Amino acid sequence: MRVSVETIYQAIYVHVRGELKRELARQLRRGRVARKPRRDPNARTPRFVDPMTPISERPADVDSRAVPGHWEGDLIIGAASRSAIATLVERSSRFVLLGHLGAERTADVVRDALVAEVARLPVALRGSLTWDQGAEMAEHRSFTTATGMKVYFCDAGAPWQRGSNENTNGLLRQYFPRGTDLQAHDRDALQAVADELNTRPRKSLDWETPAERLAALLNAS
Numbered sequence: 001m002r003v004s005v006e007t008i009y010q011a012i013y014v015h016v017r018g019e020l021k022r023e024l025a026r027q028l029r030r031g032r033v034a035r036k037p038r039r040d041p042n043a044r045t046p047r048f049v050d051p052m053t054p055i056s057e058r059p060a061d062v063d064s065r066a067v068p069g070h071w072e073g074d075l076i077i078g079a080a081s082r083s084a085i086a087t088l089v090e091r092s093s094r095f096v097l098l099g100h101l102g103a104e105r106t107a108d109v110v111r112d113a114l115v116a117e118v119a120r121l122p123v124a125l126r127g128s129l130t131w132d133q134g135a136e137m138a139e140h141r142s143f144t145t146a147t148g149m150k151v152y153f154c155d156a157g158a159p160w161q162r163g164s165n166e167n168t169n170g171l172l173r174q175y176f177p178r179g180t181d182l183q184a185h186d187r188d189a190l191q192a193v194a195d196e197l198n199t200r201p202r203k204s205l206d207w208e209t210p211a212e213r214l215a216a217l218l219n220a221s
Contacts, residue, residue, distance in 0.1 A: 019182035069127030
């Protein structure tokens with residue numbers, strides 16, 4: 001017999017009660033106390049004026065992770081949805097960039113934060129960006145104009161299509177717990193966290209750090 005992932009989650013979230021439930025939640029990396037419901041993808045409506053380029057049109061070399069410079073992105077949200085941080089993860093190396101948003105996460109603010117982070121990169125690392133269908137990326141066309149990076153959008157309700165970013169956001173919750181005000185972290189604080197993650201050995205990289213792997217990929221190319 002095998003126990004599915006969903007069964008394990010239900011055992012934690014549904015059957016556990018009271019203080020034991022709170023204690024278990026504190027031990028979980030993402031800190032959730034309940035399963036997050038998923039909406040029917042067919043019930044979603046288009047959010048953007050400019051047409052999205054679907055992930056199905058993303059080139060094969062991006063999927064292979066063989067070529068550096070292709071990124072996945074998302075937001076992590078603070079208490080009462082009143083603050084946020086933009087997260088970017090390079091697919092080949094898991095190198096992390098964090099964009100300061102403060103209390104604003106409109107499409108204009110998110111675009112400007114992402115453009116500022118991308119501007120720090122060499123041209124060789126400005127390949128593409130994969131995002132979900134969140135309304136914060138409504139300015140994807142102007143982002144592409146400013147950076148030269150094509151934006152691809154995941155299918156609705158398919159966060160696993162940018163799995164490196166999802167995993168990294170889980171790691172970031174150790175620094176930015178759920179239910180806290182993310183405005184308290186200025187740009188220097190975000191850079192310190194990114195530096196720590198980028199110099200942490202990763203099993204998925206054969207125990208290289210993201211910084212080491214990215215440097216090796218750039219040298220090879």
